[in-house]
Amino acid sequence: MERNEFAILTTDKSSRPNKIGRKKLSEREKKSFNDAKRLLPGGALGGNALAEKSKFVFSHGKGSRFWDTSNNEYIDYVLGSGTFFLGHSHPSIEKAIKDQIGHGAHFFAYLNELALDLAQRLEKIIPCAEKMRFTTSGSDATFHAIRLARAFKKRERIVKFEGAYHGGHDYVQMSTTPKNPLNFPNGSPDTSGIPRAVRELALICPYNDPSALEDLFKNYSGEIAAVIIEPIQRIIYPHDNFLQNVRDLCTKYGVLMILDEVVTGFRLGLGGAQEFFSIKPDLATYAKILGGGLPVGLVAGRADIMDQANPSNKGQPDYVYQNGTLQGHMLGCAAGIATLDVLEEDSRLYEKTFLMAEKLKEGLRKIFFDEGLNVLVFGEGPMWHMLFTETEPSNWRELLLADAKKMSLFEAELLHQGIFVLPGNRRFISIKHSEDDLEATFEATNRACKAIKKM
Ligand SMILES: Cc1ncc(COP(=O)(O)O)c(C=O)c1O
Numbered sequence: 001m002e003r004n005e006f007a008i009l010t011t012d013k014s015s016r017p018n019k020i021g022r023k024k025l026s027e028r029e030k031k032s033f034n035d036a037k038r039l040l041p042g043g044a045l046g047g048n049a050l051a052e053k054s055k056f057v058f059s060h061g062k063g064s065r066f067w068d069t070s071n072n073e074y075i076d077y078v079l080g081s082g083t084f085f086l087g088h089s090h091p092s093i094e095k096a097i098k099d100q101i102g103h104g105a106h107f108f109a110y111l112n113e114l115a116l117d118l119a120q121r122l123e124k125i126i127p128c129a130e131k132m133r134f135t136t137s138g139s140d141a142t143f144h145a146i147r148l149a150r151a152f153k154k155r156e157r158i159v160k161f162e163g164a165y166h167g168g169h170d171y172v173q174m175s176t177t178p179k180n181p182l183n184f185p186n187g188s189p190d191t192s193g194i195p196r197a198v199r200e201l202a203l204i205c206p207y208n209d210p211s212a213l214e215d216l217f218k219n220y221s222g223e224i225a226a227v228i229i230e231p232i233q234r235i236i237y238p239h240d241n242f243l244q245n246v247r248d249l250c251t252k253y254g255v256l257m258i259l260d261e262v263v264t265g266f267r268l269g270l271g272g273a274q275e276f277f278s279i280k281p282d283l284a285t286y287a288k289i290l291g292g293g294l295p296v297g298l299v300a301g302r303a304d305i306m307d308q309a310n311p312s313n314k315g316q317p318d319y320v321y322q323n324g325t326l327q328g329h330m331l332g333c334a335a336g337i338a339t340l341d342v343l344e345e346d347s348r349l350y351e352k353t354f355l356m357a358e359k360l361k362e363g364l365r366k367i368f369f370d371e372g373l374n375v376l377v378f379g380e381g382p383m384w385h386m387l388f389t390e391t392e393p394s395n396w397r398e399l400l401l402a403d404a405k406k407m408s409l410f411e412a413e414l415l416h417q418g419i420f421v422l423p424g425n426r427r428f429i430s431i432k433h434s435e436d437d438l439e440a441t442f443e444a445t446n447r448a449c450k451a452i453k454k455m
Helices: 028-041 091-100 114-126 139-154 210-219 241-254 271-276 304-311 330-345 349-371 405-414 435-454
Strands: 058-062 065-069 073-076 131-137 156-161 201-206 224-229 256-260 283-286 299-301 376-378 383-387
Touching: 028 224, 058 091, 065 224, 073 383, 114 131, 114 330, 131 304, 139 156, 139 224, 139 256, 139 299, 139 304, 156 241, 201 210, 210 224, 210 241, 224 241, 241 256, 271 283, 271 435, 299 304, 330 349, 349 376, 349 383
Parallel strands: 156 201, 156 224, 224 256, 256 283
Antiparallel strands: 058 065, 065 073, 131 299, 283 299, 376 383
């Protein structure tokens, strides 16, 4: 690669003071660590605790940045695991939530106008959405989509791709991050506690390999209800036509296609991956951006499949139970409508955001090149990734070949310098990330490069 290929010129500014980064540790934050250790398993709220050396307690966020309780400032490329495409504390979302407070929050999944307003907006945006049901998370959505598919096809097996994540429930916690992958289609559970009978129902397939999928369809003929697939699998991009190949094979063999748009929905464009890749699944699942930061998920798709969840059929053998106390939550729906308003307001919003991501990737490539570090920077739309490797992986096993140890040292250093990235995973930018954020990111990355070269 020639140096002059890069549009952004970043000079070494490692001697300049940078206001972002982990610089101080308050008594308040230390106390929180001790309280967390006592009260929470592993001192963590969930499965993604930060490493001991780089952990901190979040205080508040605004736009592309957040602060910890020691008042250190960070640039956020995690964005609530991709929830805050509009940035933290977006004024339109805050207003929508404030306007609804005082008028009730939910009525146990009975009809309300806000949920219906949101559904009508989604009907126009989501290509496959003939009918839909709100859920309260992405996991909830994939769980119900799989149940609907199994009931519809009267079959029990599902195909899941190795390395894909579809949530925390037993149906999909298989071969999400297998360190020692088994022979296909055997999957390894990502958690203890999944009954063997459930584990055996997940057939694991390599991503980007349509012939492996077709073999599964032939070998398990009449047994597979659905294929569940991420249109972009974490940081692995579909080869040209792969998604269409999956669609065509599903149609040919009479298997349902569930497109998990929890990450891509409203991010690759208003119509998500369905619009971006021109693909129409039988069912699709959503969460994250949809609820504007509040717990809203969605299953949408073919009316004949969704209609199995008609409550007036309760007690009938073909009835599918799909319910949740908080479904159609009015604060969440208000935030969802406000999100769509912002996304629809400016016709160039996606274009501008994608351009910012391109500039970020270009600048990072230049830094790694100048520093002589073998880092691949890639990604589509508002997503970007980096790996210590030379070629972009096309499946989970290729991803395992990248240097994960170097990556985690580098990420710890980035975090220390004030750049918050989800370890080993995808990174997002929001509509609020600015040229200033990029410049500060380049400075911090420069420093992180120098630090890890000394290690
Ligand atoms: C593709 C995909 N599906 C499902 C989920 C589960 O969503 P949630 O964490 O809202 O349960 C996630 C979460 O990151 C996801 O990325």
